[in-house]
Amino acid sequence: MKQVFYNLLQSEVKIINIIAKHYVRQKGKWFRPVLVLLSGRLCGELTAESYKAAALIEMLHNATLIHDDVVDDATVRRGGPSLNSIWKNKIPVLMGDYILARSLTTASELESLKAIEILSSTSARMSQGEISQLVKSRKKDITEEEYFQIISDKTAALISACCQLGGITVTKDIEKIAALESFGEKLGLAFQIKDDLLDFQGEEKVFGKKKGTDIKNGKITLPLIHALKQVDRSKKYRVIRKVKKKANRSDVKSVIQFIFDNGGVEYSQNKAESIIKEAKNALEVFPDSVYKKALLELSDYVLNRNK
């Protein structure tokens, strides 16, 4: 998979190959390409298109990560330095564009207009979600409903696209593809909730990101949204002020404590669990198989992972 990914990014422009090499060397979970292939396998025999779909999804994902890191001024990505921490912002903005474009070139080789439609609308939802998050994060407050809209766009859309694309490269059965779409959407929501939880639970060494990074960046996620609901107005805004004024190390620690004390972690973990149940239910249309079993296990992994 890594080699396919690297080959697809080749260019006569040297720096592009250098950055591509940097990318292939990074540790990644390859969660999305695996999801494409398992979803495809669930529907029948994989085709050459299935592997292309897996590679192009990983490219699209990487393209957005590169831009997200620019937007978030992130210094660490997958346990290594982020592109923007090495090359400043200019090269990463263009490199993200390049990888996205190569992802689409590969998509056009699938010779499926449905695939293009899914990818382009996914791509629109992802940037819309990121914009929305950026704008909302400047506001004092964010509701649970707004949070779900954002994570649906920025994360679940792509994970749902993985599952649909895997299916499309194998079958034309609309019911199956709709089931995969729904499975992916739920899985994606739970994935992001867990990701946000790991900002408090994760150990730095394992997760590859510093603990409390979201809080430090003024980003309010589900655990904090829930915790803030449990206290009175004045306490609420005292906490929000801490988060919004570029929290220092001890502020971050006290906000994390506040979240734990007010059930924010437990609530979010329960929420993720119930969404994973819905995801699993969406797979009921498929007969039992090792591939279905693998997808169900992957759903549990999303809940229980520590990175």
Added chain:
Amino acid sequence: MKQVFYNLLQSEVKIINIIAKHYVRQKGKWFRPVLVLLSGRLCGELTAESYKAAALIEMLHNATLIHDDVVDDATVRRGGPSLNSIWKNKIPVLMGDYILARSLTTASELESLKAIEILSSTSARMSQGEISQLVKSRKKDITEEEYFQIISDKTAALISACCQLGGITVTKDIEKIAALESFGEKLGLAFQIKDDLLDFQGEEKVFGKKKGTDIKNGKITLPLIHALKQVDRSKKYRVIRKVKKKANRSDVKSVIQFIFDNGGVEYSQNKAESIIKEAKNALEVFPDSVYKKALLELSDYVLNRNK
């Protein structure tokens, strides 16, 4: 056209609509959508797809302009403030991604895999060209050959895509589409050479950009490349040093004078003229018509425009 463009960008995220409005208000030449429609009309009756193609090309163009302005730290765009001068870099990076994605959603509505193939490879060439320009601009020297590779990717690719897309929405005649592709590529090369010339020739009020901006940004374009060939090594590196060390107002003036004195402007204007001749020749496969005449006139406009 402006209304179509605005409608296609609509989103439930408020800031996206605010930025879209900002865009529609800007003065633009609408050169590329006009080119799509004229190229289509040259092949027969326009279809609903022709207009969609025109709008999506303008969107794609704007998406790349937004990212280019971030990369170049540009403050002015089309006589108004650039997005990054209003919203810093974060929103524009994501807004560029969003507009690009909406451009692709519209492309998928053309229901033509060929169109998708053209757009994705164009998009890859554009970012590759920009990356190459950024890397090369850090080097002391750049050859005329490298210059042509860069402008072919960053500018001619899209203008060629305009012409091809216009044709594709009207006809399946491969010969005609190949002729349009070649016409567009040449027109695009001349367009960029002229654009680079306008950095020296243009009056600030008309062009909407400050004179000598490229030199100030350390960007070496054809007029300077040619002028540098006319002098000895030591003079050459004295001039390059001026350009590379963030030239001040008087440095810029002296470099512009150097370019004029060494025939850089004349050479580039001649080069653009001969390329425009080749472009016009590419249209020979088409019988005479008002649309052909308009495209030939547009080719002359590219050469003679003052903005």
